[in-house]
Amino acid sequence: MSKSTNILQESVAVILAAGMGTRMRSSKPKAMHPLAGKPMLRYLLDNVEKIFDKVVVVIGPEMDEVAALAAPHQVVVQKDRLGTAHAAMQAEPYFGKGTVTILYADNPLVSQKTLRNILECQQQHGVDMVLMAMECVDPKSYGRVIEKNGWVRRIVETADATEKEKKNHLCNAGVLCAKVKSFKYWLHQIENKNSKREYYLVDAVAVAVQEGRRIKALRASEDELSGINSKSELAIAEHIVQKKLRKKAMDNGVTMIAPETVFLSADTVLDEDVIIYPHVVIGPNVHVHSGVEIRSFSHLEGCEVKKGAIIGPYARLRPAAVIGQDAHVGNFVELKATILGEGAKVNHLTYLGDTEVGRKTNIGAGTITCNYDGVHKHKTIIGEEAFIGSDTILVAPVEIGNKSLIAAGSVITEDVPENTLAFGRARQVNKNKTAK
Incomplete structure (x- = not known):
């Protein structure tokens, strides 16, 4: 039969x-x-x-x-x-x-x-x-x-x-x-x-x-x-597919504030109680768990976002990014091949590539991991409950211990032990402008 x-x-x-x-x-x-x-x-x-x-x-x-x-x-x-x-x-x-x-x-x-x-x-x-x-x-x-x-x-x-x-x-x-x-x-x-x-x-x-x-x-x-023989007909078919994908997601318990502005991929997995704000693009191979908020103008591809996390606005999650439960990824933050631990926060103007961040660690605004030396990619490991000050540059390979604090504006090229305050910047010098 x-x-x-x-x-x-x-x-x-x-x-x-x-x-x-x-x-x-x-x-x-x-x-x-x-x-x-x-x-x-x-x-x-x-x-x-x-x-x-x-x-x-x-x-x-x-x-x-x-x-x-x-x-x-x-x-x-x-x-x-x-x-x-x-x-x-x-x-x-x-x-x-x-x-x-x-x-x-x-x-x-x-x-x-x-x-x-x-x-x-x-x-x-x-x-x-x-x-x-x-x-x-x-x-x-x-x-x-x-x-x-x-x-x-x-x-x-x-x-x-x-x-x-x-x-x-x-x-x-x-x-x-x-x-x-x-x-x-x-x-x-x-x-x-x-x-x-x-x-x-x-x-x-x-x-x-x-x-x-x-x-x-x-x-x-x-x-x-309908047949697809031109780019304009391809765009019409894309519109049809997107409508079906959005409806299926909403029928499964996803909230979309303005569904017509959200673009999904055929393999997107969205669990119930996910909230998606206007103007979000989700590329291939993305799984978003229950209770996540994805705020406007964010772009996700090849990543996993675990329960209760907040993404965006204006965030970019690239392939192999894993966002832990209740973590925050804020505006103008880009993560690539990065694991962000439970409750960790990366809220502003940051790039993390090939990085592991421990639970409840805070990454200050303007932080960058320098993961590429022109030939090879290298890894940065940041422990739990650490604090990375604003405008920090972490030159991989490097490891920051648990509960350590990196002073704002530092360039870190060597490992930092646990529970340590690290400075990696020139000492400030003040001079009188009028002195000769």
Whole structure:
């Protein structure tokens, strides 16, 4: 039995990901452009893997990055880009004997529910092919799906549509599903009699209709099915993804003062009772625990913030930063590869890199750890309940003991023992300005 409930036949998903993204005006393959920090192809794979028995990804030549992302699934290369039908034919040896569904890497937001509906619709009595369609507010250049008595009769491209047909906003989303035996036959009947001399998968619909086969248009939302072929369409999709991520977070108990100004990543983990103020950006690989406040204009990536901590405003947490319970990271503070202990405070104008800070230690304004000597990175270790005065420079590698105090304006180049007052600055000298 297939993964999808009530589907008896083996189900194979073929994802066409050979597009170079010419209209994206980018050297990056279209499938690798990110939404909320995750490549488009990965979105589709995450859902397809849960529904289909087998996944095949068709890529172009020299797309090693796409192939790596598609692993461990079967990958085939379309050496000559001769259209979408030609791309689908490259995967033909892996269609199996059940049903095959053709999907597109630039339609990354198709949900698991819709994928399951496709397979279940194809199993209905009398349905020979399922075509995904969407009601578009603005159809733009999408082909119009023309139906009669509940069955698809043809797809009309915008350039060829009559005024009456243009008023029909049911548009072709390109996704097809059929039994393998029939689909193989239709695929080989497609011709390339067009200006680009390419083989278009959409022509399989016309071939099937000519045979008298029944094609069902399965509807889903435009948000799910819209293609992404340009940077402006990528931005629209990003907006859709962000709305979903924010809603999911708020449904799970996160407070967002102005959600439309908060940007999350696909893998962001926010526990309940987190409060996020306006204009916060959270990059990949971030976990924020319960009771944390993230104040305005803060940027987090690759970090963990533990229960009850306060971040910002205007704070930056970079990869490998771990903020302890009830710790404070204030305005214009940047932490990289730094562990901040429970209840520690770094409230103003500070950079800490490759640093460990003990519990309840206070770092004064303007403190800097000099962790890079031009060749290697070095570590600074600051003990518990220490006090680092304002404008201190700690030249790594260096260790400050528990309960030690560093005088403001010091440059510390040697270790400081526990419970010690350290000065690392020139002695002040006052001279009379009028003295000769």
